[in-house]
Amino acid sequence: MKINSVKIISLLFFVLSAFYLYTAHQIQVFAFDEGAPFNAKTFPIYLGYAGMFFSGLKIVLPDQKPVEVDPTYLEFKKTILLVLTMVVYGATILKVGFFLSTSLFLVFSYYFLGERRWKFILIFSFPFVAIFMYLLHGVLAVYLRDPLLKYIGIMG
Amino acid sequence: MIEGILIGLKTALSFQNLMMVMIGCFAGTIIGMLPGLGPMTAIALMIPITYGFDPATGLILMAGVYYGAVFGGSTSSILINAPGVPGTVATSFDGYPMAQQGKAGKALAIAAYSSFAGGTISAIFLLIAAPSLSKVSLSFRSPDYFGLMILGLTAVAAFSSKGNFLKAMMMCVLGLMLASVGQDTLSDIPRFTFNNMNLSDGISFVLVVMATFAMSEALTIIIKGNDPSKAAKQISLTDLGSIKVSKEETKQMAVTIPRSSILGFIIGVLPGAGATIASFLAYGMERNFVKSAEKEKFGKGSVQGLSAPETANNAACSGSFVPLLTLGIPGSGTTAVMLGALLGFGIQPGPRLYETNPEIFWSVIMSMYIGMVVLLILNLPLIPYIARILAVPRTFLIPMILFFSVTGIYLMSFNNFDIFLMIGIAVIATILRLYDFPMPPLILAFVLGGLMEENLRRSLLISDGSWSFLWNRPLTLCIMITIVLILIWQIYNSYFKKGNSRV
Amino acid sequence: MFNNLKKLISLVFATVLLTSISSTSFAIDKLHFIIGGGAGGGWDGTARGTGEALTKAGFLKSASYENMSGGGGGKALSYIINTKPEGTVLVQSTPLVLRSITRHKGYVKGSGVLSYKDVKPIAGVIGDYGAIAVAKNSPYKNFKDVVDAYKKDPKSIKMAGGSVRGSMDHLIGALAFQEAGANPNNVVYVPYDAGGKALAGLLSGETQILSTGLGEVMGARDQVRIIGITAPERVGDAPEVPTLKEQGYDVQFVNWRGFFAPKSMPSGDVKKIAKMLGDVQKTPEWETVRKRNAWVNIYNPGSKFDSFLKKQTKEMTKLMKKLGVI
Known part of the structure; x- marks a missing residue:
């Protein structure tokens, strides 16, 4: 048996299924449901076994068509930067407000992806988000939390 | 009846109502393209606008928004693999690969024709058979829904070709696991929530779709940025191809559309199903019907694989008006909002709606036709321009996709936990995709799995714990036999016909 | 420099965003509604309908609505309890009482959290x-x-x-x-x-x-x-x-929908809002909204509302114990 990435993923999946199965057994069902042939636990328990079964087979059986990804082709740095930008975006969207966090998210992600035309970056961030906000907030009356704009006194 | 049609035509063709159809279709298309804002939100947002209108006009506007939203959803499915509306997820299975092959224009055109045909054919069914069809919607019970969901799950086979069977099954299990998170729908017991309140409502479908499709697609493009074979592929994207559909493709669509329309319409009529399930079922069924050469193309840009779900989801939208208008039963969140609007106008749905408010009944149906025509006219000439979205530089397109994904989820729940959850799922999905784990089985299982479990448990509750419901009623028995036949046929095909192993 | 930037941003936004009154006055003329569910649901309709009647009938200058779903409304409730926002009310209904009884099965640590007792009841307005x-x-x-x-x-x-x-x-x-x-x-x-x-x-x-x-x-x-x-x-x-x-079966039950304020809201303001919610029910603007939604008016303000909630809690606790769900 040759060890490759798909096998490692399958192993992780096997562990996940086992954990899922364990958690499924921990589900507290109501007293009146405990004797029922099919209660809230039943399906998850079978599901846990199914996950262990399929991933187990994948680990044991030989690969018909192994997939190998050459890591030298992968752009880890860019991807991780972008994921981190998204996480920061998610963390600030409620606290700082929709306008600034969205605009900055766009600015940074354009930049990380290699965009250097500043005019382009600036047009498709702040004014773009302002128009988007106007359509949602003003026209469709979808409330967008924005403590910053509230502080400035633009938004109620 | 002719008289009714004439009344309907007269009402629907008035200048004001025509304008409403157009405005509705246009607004719906735009809202539908934005992920997170589906037809339900679109209609809910329209309600305050319709207050001053007379009922027929208000309903016509809302029906227009409904169709427009479903239509708009398919555009983002095809172009950026970001289904704007749950009902158009299946559209992306073949629509997006087609766009990647440089046939974005054609894919959009096929989607437009299929939607049009599906919507029109089912509006005819609605016209001639609405009252008698209400019986169909009441003949389905929980065991039958259970069977339907399993039937839908057999479509997983579509993604298990070429030694991917185990991978497809693992993704299917993962989808079912994700669906089981949250308060259990029957007894309100928290499952897999780890005492986190953010998980108690479960994981939303849109979140999973955006994470596994749109977001992980964007991340895959970035991470594969240095891959020489991928870079070559990217260039061809600037050439969007013509929107002309060839004769052979038209022939293919001519067989797909009628059967998908019928299937979609019937599923739409059922209060426990809806456009999303209709599109998945149509996709799975279509794969069972087509020639084996075409079958190989499923998931890789098949014309029939694109046409079937796109036809079915529009047909299902029309179908969902049957229980709404004739029984007062809302089959989905969207029609529930519309029922509220109807009652607000002082209209009592039911078989008597025919007699009490014929102009409403008929004008809604007539406006469906008009809406379909408007959508086609609105969209066909615009396709080349819309398809140009793909030609914009990646440095712009990718941040935009990510922005729409995050905002889409934010607009649904206004909860940043959901954003983090989505990023987490997207990162995992990206890694899985790198190693050729297919994502559609995950989505399929996510949608159908919860409903399958729910209907099974309900069936057992009703039959006092006995499994006899599986064969007690002819309808359930028929569905079960169909499932067994399909499974046998699929096993026969994969193991004996070509003699190749699928493991 | 900062001032200029501030002015500039303000200018850009003033033209595109709906402006509203920034300073707080003594009379309550604007309200922010927190809705524990998505657009199109029952809570959403109640808040938006009430807000519409209040503004159209002239009780309020403006009303804004914020959807905040999660945890079956628990997310919005904990926001009101913990953040105590100003000028804000929460729309809730009978499930709040049920939630207070079940304590939502272990989501809550400590006592008294996420119960109706942690917010100020303003008034019940409609019922089903x-x-x-x-x-x-x-x-x-x-x-x-x-x-x-x-x-x-x-x-x-x-x-x-x-x-x-x-x-x-x-x-x-x-x-x-x-x-x-x-x-x-x-x-x-x-x-x-x-x-x-x-x-x-x-x-x-x-x-x-x-x-x-x-x-x-x-x-x-x-x-x-x-x-x-x-x-x-x-x-x-x-x-x-x-x-x-x-x-011959004396069963009375009403699924009320009403409004709640954070504990920090002054009693005077709570009373003003409660009065406003009662007065608006006599206006034609309310009647339009009510009819559209087929609501039943059950105006039930202040301490009356409070004791109603206590009574409902008692009844429901008894029944739910019998049913084995708590």
Whole structure:
């Protein structure tokens, strides 16, 4: 048996299924449901076994068509930067407000992806988000939390 | 009846109502393209606008928004693999690969024709058979829904070709696991929530779709940025191809559309199903019907694989008006909002709606036709321009996709936990995709799995714990036999016909 | 420099965003509604409808609405309890009481968190009575027929409802059976995930009775026979529907919807808002909204509301213990 990435993923999946199965057994069902042939636990328990079964087979059986990804082709740095930008975006969207966090998210992600035309970056961030906000907030009356704009006194 | 049609035509063709159809279709298309804002939100947002209108006009506007939203959803499915509306997820299975092959224009055109045909054919069914069809919607019970969901799950086979069977099954299990998170729908017991309140409502479908499709697609493009074979592929994207559909493709669509329309319409009529399930079922069924050469193309840009779900989801939208208008039963969140609007106008749905408010009944149906025509006219000439979205530089397109994904989820729940959850799922999905784990089985299982479990448990509750419901009623028995036949046929095909192993 | 930037941003935004009054005045002229669910739901309709009537009738200059879903409304509730925002009210309904009883099964640490006792009740404004319905062609003509059939064979009656076990829909039916002398725990309750689907289940014949809110079955009065509602007397919108009380089963239950304020809101303001919510119900603007949504007015302000909540909590605790859901 040759060890490759798909096998490692399958192993992780096997562990996940086992954990899922364990958690499924921990589900507290109501007293009146405990004797029922099919209660809230039943399906998850079978599901846990199914996950262990399929991933187990994948680990044991030989690969018909192994997939190998050459890591030298992968752009880890860019991807991780972008994921981190998204996480920061998610963390600030409620606290700082929709306008600034969205605009900055766009600015940074354009930049990380290699965009250097500043005019382009600036047009498709702040004014773009302002128009988007106007359509949602003003026209469709979808409330967008924005403590910053509230502080400035633009938004109620 | 002719008289009714004439009344309907007269009402629907008035200048004001025509304008409403157009405005509705246009607004719906735009809202539908934005992920997170589906037809339900679109209609809910329209309600305050319709207050001053007379009922027929208000309903016509809302029906227009409904169709427009479903239509708009398919555009983002095809172009950026970001289904704007749950009902158009299946559209992306073949629509997006087609766009990647440089046939974005054609894919959009096929989607437009299929939607049009599906919507029109089912509006005819609605016209001639609405009252008698209400019986169909009441003949389905929980065991039958259970069977339907399993039937839908057999479509997983579509993604298990070429030694991917185990991978497809693992993704299917993962989808079912994700669906089981949250308060259990029957007894309100928290499952897999780890005492986190953010998980108690479960994981939303849109979140999973955006994470596994749109977001992980964007991340895959970035991470594969240095891959020489991928870079070559990217260039061809600037050439969007013509929107002309060839004769052979038209022939293919001519067989797909009628059967998908019928299937979609019937599923739409059922209060426990809806456009999303209709599109998945149509996709799975279509794969069972087509020639084996075409079958190989499923998931890789098949014309029939694109046409079937796109036809079915529009047909299902029309179908969902049957229980709404004739029984007062809302089959989905969207029609529930519309029922509220109807009652607000002082209209009592039911078989008597025919007699009490014929102009409403008929004008809604007539406006469906008009809406379909408007959508086609609105969209066909615009396709080349819309398809140009793909030609914009990646440095712009990718941040935009990510922005729409995050905002889409934010607009649904206004909860940043959901954003983090989505990023987490997207990162995992990206890694899985790198190693050729297919994502559609995950989505399929996510949608159908919860409903399958729910209907099974309900069936057992009703039959006092006995499994006899599986064969007690002819309808359930028929569905079960169909499932067994399909499974046998699929096993026969994969193991004996070509003699190749699928493991 | 900063000032100029601030001015510039303000200018850009003033033209594109809806402006509203920035300074706080003594009279309450604007309110922010927090809605614990998405657009199109029951809470959403209540908040937006009430806000619309309040602004159109001139009680408020402006109203804004913020949807905040998660945890079945728990997310919004904990926001009100913990953040205590100014000028903000929360829309809630009977599930708040049920949540306070169950403490939402372990989501909550400590005592008294996420209960209605942690917010200030302003007023109950509208309500929906519970209803028991059967299909039009059902052999059961009134609730007594159902009870008789149940007593003969408890398995012959399956009760559908539009939500989980232990939810309001379940409790309505259970209350009625309890009043009829049956053990509510033995009545088979079949949960569906929406009122419409439960209705379809009833009409398809897989269940014999449906227990839900009156509003849910108003749209289908041609298909179903409502054999009893939990109102003290018949309601104007459906005068042909009998109450359970007049059939000899004294069951009264109302699913109220009302507004709550954070604990930090001054009592004077709470009273002002409560008065406003009462006064608006006399205006034609409210009547338009009410009719559109088929609401029943049950104005119930201040301490009256508070003691009503306490009473409901007591009743429901007893029943839910019997049903084994807590």
